């Protein structure tokens with residue numbers, strides 16, 4: 001089985017071919033990433049301190065054909081030889097989604113292949129099966145620039161959101177903090193770098209939601225606290241910036257750890273028979289060493305395996321979309337040919353869990 005995947009939901013233009021050989025033991029997954037081409041638009045957006053949707057959509061239009069061609073060439077698989085085309089159809093920035101899905105529709109129609117519309121979050125959720133052949137069920141922590149969620153991954157198409165942010169995504173909080181402190185975009189890696197020489201004990205920033213019975217995340221109050229602290233001592237020296245970054249990071253790790261500990265305990269209760277349970281992280285923020293260290297410690301205390309797929313597959317890519325396409329094909333859940341599928345800027349992975357308290361009429365943006 002070979003699937004061409006396309007990803008354009010944010011600021012990465014990506015295409016990939018993933019293969020799964022039907023061996024004698026089909027329950028043992030041995031997928032191969034035949035190509036994985038990712039073009040980051042960071043340079044296009046850096047001057048604005050964040051992703052500008054119109055610039056992103058235009059950049060996708062300009063780059064996508066070449067990226068798809070490169071993915072096919074790298075994989076040495078011709079379009080004729082793929083079994084299906086899978087494209088991210090949401091959630092994300094609608095301009096980019098339109099570019100990716102329309103391109104996929106055109107390729108699928110021209111090559112007479114089925115088209116599979118993939119939820120971007122499902123791509124992240126299933127990555128650990130592509131990289132590590134992980135068995136269901138497991139727990140996923142997704143922390144990126146656009147999303148902050150804890151999801152119980154129970155099967156293909158069977159996801160239960162246990163927690164989500166009621167305001168900013170965690171990556172967004174890093175990016176906004178960096179911007180306030182005059183650090184370049186993307187903020188996360190720069191905040192982490194500055195924090196190395198900072199004193200994490202200098203500022204007592206809040207730990208939002210810590211100890212709350214509501215399982216969700218919140219980061220906007222922390223961001224406001226950072227702004228107030230920075231304004232109070234401006235102009236900032238390099239040491240001030242480092243201290244704020246270190247204190248911010250410590251608050252984030254502490255708050256996140258509290259939320260994840262709750263979810264690990266819930267997983268034990270809901271899946272008491274699951275041997276060797278695992279927590280998987282995905283998203284750009286998972287690169288942060290302080291956060292990773294906190295999660296590793298939590299997992300080892302709770303008897304969970306901690307799994308962080310390689311960074312290239314943790315952040316946005318099309319291999320995860322191609323893989324989600326393969327999983328759906330195998331499960332007989334590829335759906336009708338998605339030629340009529342309309343891109344969805346908001347598309348919850350779990351349509352059953354109640355909307356979030358405090359996240360506004362349209363639900364959490366992340």
Ligand code: KG4
Nearest residue numbers: 144145146171187188189283284285288315
């Ligand atoms: O998954 P990702 O590459 O893209 C999407 O958001 O879709 O995540 C990017 C986010 C940005 O907000 C970036 O600041 C954050 O991940 N990030 C980090 C680190 N590296 C990237 N945040 C904290 N520490 C890092 N080392």
Ligand code: ZN
Nearest residue numbers: 124144315316
């Ligand atoms: Zn993503």
